[in-house]
Amino acid sequence: MPKTKIEFFDWCQERHLTSDELIADLFALPIKDVAAWREDVANGTKLALGPWVASVAATFDHFIGDDRSPDCVALIPRTKDKFFKWCHDRGIKQTPVIASLFRLSDQTVRNWEKHVAEGKQLELPYWVPITIECFDHFIGDTTEPDCHTRIQRLPAMTFASLKKWQNKHGLETYQDTGDMFRIKRQAVHNWLQRQSLPDWLAFACEAINLRRSGKSRKSAK
Numbered sequence: 001m002p003k004t005k006i007e008f009f010d011w012c013q014e015r016h017l018t019s020d021e022l023i024a025d026l027f028a029l030p031i032k033d034v035a036a037w038r039e040d041v042a043n044g045t046k047l048a049l050g051p052w053v054a055s056v057a058a059t060f061d062h063f064i065g066d067d068r069s070p071d072c073v074a075l076i077p078r079t080k081d082k083f084f085k086w087c088h089d090r091g092i093k094q095t096p097v098i099a100s101l102f103r104l105s106d107q108t109v110r111n112w113e114k115h116v117a118e119g120k121q122l123e124l125p126y127w128v129p130i131t132i133e134c135f136d137h138f139i140g141d142t143t144e145p146d147c148h149t150r151i152q153r154l155p156a157m158t159f160a161s162l163k164k165w166q167n168k169h170g171l172e173t174y175q176d177t178g179d180m181f182r183i184k185r186q187a188v189h190n191w192l193q194r195q196s197l198p199d200w201l202a203f204a205c206e207a208i209n210l211r212r213s214g215k216s217r218k219s220a221k
Contacts, residue, residue: 015060077124084112084113091144091148101151162197162205
């Protein structure tokens with residue numbers, strides 16, 4: 001996984017991300033940052049990248065696998081239609097079951113279904129594909145209707161367990177943690193201010209734990 005800006009652009013090139021716009025969109029980066037990284041490569045300076053880049057690329061590669069076709073990044077479930085396809089392909093079709101698995105409200109799932117039907121507001125936050133990566137570890141390659149029962153019922157993340165996880169992965173600041181999940185520093189700060197952590201956090205953190213321990217597995221294509 002890319003640890004330097006040179007390796008990052010090589011990774012992008014291999015996956016047919018040929019424009020700064022495509023790269024910025026996939027990695028939730030300002031396009032000016034992508035341009036600045038290219039300039040750093042040209043100058044041979046400031047080449048190191050934060051650990052979040054390799055982590056996010058690893059999540060994407062969980063879905064891309066060895067596919068290097070021109071549209072291989074389309075395999076990443078970044079939109080609501082692909083989210084429901086992942087669910088339906090595994091026999092997970094009932095709204096309450098989907099809501100329970102992803103720790104969403106039934107209404108949120110219904111809203112997403114409506115967005116798909118209307119073809120609007122399709123983009124999903126990064127926590128969805130990284131949660132699916134975690135689920136794929138437990139489900140494996142099966143498409144049985146009851147495969148969702150294999151997903152471990154992880155306890156909700158607490159501030160104590162989050163701190164332990166941050167220390168384990170060397171995340172010292174709000175920005176470091178936000179970068180790992182492609183959310184703003186302020187969002188992480190708000191967790192502390194409101195004394196409330198998002199429901200998806202336990203699965204997202206576990207996906208990174210499994211991957212770094214070498215226990216993560218690729219999903220079926």
